[in-house]
Amino acid sequence: MDRAVRPRIRPATLDDVDGLLAIERVFPTDRLTRRSFRHAVQSAASDLLVAEGADGPIGYALVQRRRNSAAGHLSSIAVKRGAAGRGLGKQLLRAAEAEAKAKGCARLRLEVRADNTAAQRLYHKTGYRRFEVAGDYYEDGEAAWRYEKTLT
Ligand SMILES: CC(C)(COP(=O)(O)OP(=O)(O)OC[C@H]1O[C@@H](n2cnc3c(N)ncnc32)[C@H](O)[C@@H]1OP(=O)(O)O)[C@@H](O)C(=O)NCCC(=O)NCCS
Numbered sequence: 444m445d446r447a448v449r450p451r452i453r454p455a456t457l458d459d460v461d462g463l464l465a466i467e468r469v470f471p472t473d474r475l476t477r478r479s480f481r482h483a484v485q486s487a488a489s490d491l492l493v494a495e496g497a498d499g500p501i502g503y504a505l506v507q508r509r510r511n512s513a514a515g516h517l518s519s520i521a522v523k524r525g526a527a528g529r530g531l532g533k534q535l536l537r538a539a540e541a542e543a544k545a546k547g548c549a550r551l552r553l554e555v556r557a558d559n560t561a562a563q564r565l566y567h568k569t570g571y572r573r574f575e576v577a578g579d580y581y582e583d584g585e586a587a588w589r590y591e592k593t594l595t
Contacts, residue, residue, distance in 0.1 A: 450501060450531070452538045455484050455491040462499035466523050472582040475519060490542045494531055501526040504539035508546060515548035532565050544594040551594060554580060554587035566590050
């Protein structure tokens with residue numbers, strides 16, 4: 444059976460913010476707020492992409508860029524619980540990478556919880572390499588692994 448879903452992936456608008464906040468509940472800590480999503484939609488230094496489901500966003504990826512830096516930062520990526528495990532995370536990651544590259548980023552960096560093995564597998568499978576650990580990184584004290592990928 445083909446479990447893959449192919450929703451449209453597009454830039455987020457302010458109308459998506461309620462749906463994005465609903466998706467954000469998948470995170471145990473360090474959730475983005477309404478204010479941070481609104482800022483990401485409006486900032487020229489952020490690319491916030493959403494995957495559109497029948498009733499609103501079912502996933503998103505957020506890349507932030509800094510002037511004079513060749514490294515973009517994948518600040519967050521998430522898929523709604525009911526839509527997980529069907530290839531959407533991988534599609535969002537690819538779309539975020541393409542967008543970052545188009546905006547001039549040579550590399551993408553990210554942090555992931557040390558106990559988040561599902562996300563770590565996604566990054567390993569898509570060519571990211573682990574280069575550093577950051578202790579006591581999240582609100583609950585969990586450490587983060589830092590990953591990087593060169594965007595070819
Ligand atoms: C991480 C996340 C974005 C992956 O999205 P997804 O749509 O479920 O992922 P995909 O279906 O595209 O799977 C891609 C790969 O991720 C890994 N993966 C995804 N879910 C997994 C799970 N539950 N257990 C182990 N590996 C998993 C697998 O390697 C998978 O590849 P495979 O199916 O070829 O083996 C999603 O699980 C999520 O939103 N998690 C909560 C938020 C989060 O942790 N975000 C990452 C922050 S750094």
